[in-house]
Amino acid sequence: MKRTWRWPLAGFVVGGLVGATLLTVNIVGAFVGDPAGVVGPAVDSGFNGEILHTPPLLVPRGQPVELAYEVVCEPTAERPGAACSPKGSVHVRGVGEQGFANVPLAADSRGRLSATIGGRYTLGAGFDYYVDIEDGRGSSQSLPAAGHDVSQHVWIVADETNVDLKEHVFGRTRAPGEIVARAEWGSGDRHLGLTSGDEQARIGPSAFDVAPDGSVVVLDQVNQRLAVYPRGGAQRNVPIPFDGGEGDLAVGGGGTIYVLDDGGAATPIPVVRSFDGDGRPIAGTPIAEPVADMIRVGPNGPVVHSYPSELWFPTGIAKPPLSPADQTELARPGRAVEGGLEVVVHASPGQARFALVRGAQVVNSWLLMSSTSLGEVQLAEPYGDGLLVVFRLWTESQAEFRVLRLTSGGLADSFSVDRAEWAESASLSRFRLHGDTLYQLRSDPSGVEVAAFEIGGTK
């Protein structure tokens, strides 16, 4: 080799090694160096499918209740036909009892499994239950997954306040008192991201919340960042890791920002990541169940509502946060709020029940009825001695949100709000209550805004 090539060749080799090292450190660091770079664990219970069930949660005294289940069985081969033949039992225990009674599930002609629970269980103080289902392919599963250790619960409602909304009149909406944040669509510094196209959903910012200092924090997941709007200030953007297409967000009393990432294509397990007020990552943990739709902050930290159990799983405020196993042990059917209370919600197209409970005792409950179809319950938060609730009312061609202030005496106040949902957000993330102000995430073809409505009344 000519001596003149020696040093350029040495430089070439060193440069190549440095480049390869930089890329390796960067790739590995993205997964293990960053506490917020957590990814979900592989889940393999041997049960290739899912048990589907909606817990009744709130049942009038003495009324029998049907516990219904359907089972989804993933095909294990490329052929049509029934993938499995599930059967099982539900296990029921009245409040104060030690052991669970075994009630076999009956199957109807299309494979739906059910058991009717009545008698002493709905005449007493409530009951716990869980189901064991065997799929006919040699695997079985419990729902909730922890079975008798962390079961589902039904509260018995003896005395509830009835609120009949009758037929809803559309078009009489209240205008917002103030717009506290606004941005056009895009990826620039003063924009919020939109993903859209043929044959796919039109998705804008997934969620928002209001920080203790009044700043509005928007989850701009399309641009992989948080957009922070200080009171009277300009938009400030904080990059965050975000893998999925949508998620949710909640800000704790200390200003910690909790982001629920639904995982999406990158990892099918939802993840909660926490950040300080400046967006610096604190910690992250996968959720115990494969689908989650809400994160809220309670007196003991963040809790996540997930499926198939529909329990609330705490993820912890500490670093490290709670593992999926710890979350499962501490899961609750109601959402913990201040004063040792829990908020419990069960809604259907014709009626919705809301309750504040303490342990097994129902402290206050409301039955909401409507001649117009009820949609999803967007918000149910303690307000004064009652609740502030926001839900959708809809027909085939119209929809609005209705805000109700429920007190122990009944309906104290209500108004309607334009749905303003040109772009999709996470399904239950359009409203937040902060003090006496209700905030709404709204969108139209020009952009996104967060609107404020003063609630008033005795808080």
Next chain:
Amino acid sequence: MRNRAKLFGFLPGLVGGLMLALLVFGTPAGAYHTDFQSQCNNSFFNYGPITRSESRNYAYSAAAEGYQWGGGCWNNDNVDQSPGDPPGDPYTRGEGPDCSGLTFKAWYERAETPDPWFRYHYLMQNVHGPYTAADFKYGVGAPNTTVAKADTVFADAFASTYHIGMIYWAHTGYNEDRIIEAKCEACGSGTWPRTYRGNPDYSGARRLYWA
């Protein structure tokens, strides 16, 4: 003087080596498309009417398998083999269906729009079918019809002009519906609670002739 000459020789080599490493190991990772569809097939056979449960089981096989605009094949290993493809580009040839393609396959429909009967499409069959989300919304094709959203049950769908998702489990505790859908490139395909039922953009869509 000799050190300066060595340095002048070393530095261009260093820059060249660094550039080559970044080009070889870095750039292609970002631009690389997996061409998942090259493993797919065109296997199908006609079949008798199936139940709604069988349709839902089939759709569930697409969960966690990714989203591909205009696509139609997946391998049921619960991993998206082609995450991060640019949205709206059918030529990235990634894994997974799009929203209307998933509905077409899960509803066992035939490519011939006047034919209302059933056809089993292999999961790895790369077929999208003739219908867009808007077609399902308006009941285009002999197997399809519209239905009031209030009357929908599982394995029916909610369709807008831009998206469609099938009902996986109706009426959760907060009165959402769990929907099985191919949502977007970042979302992939899966089951999520949605509020399409009460959104006037969406209409009820139904496949006819279930067993």
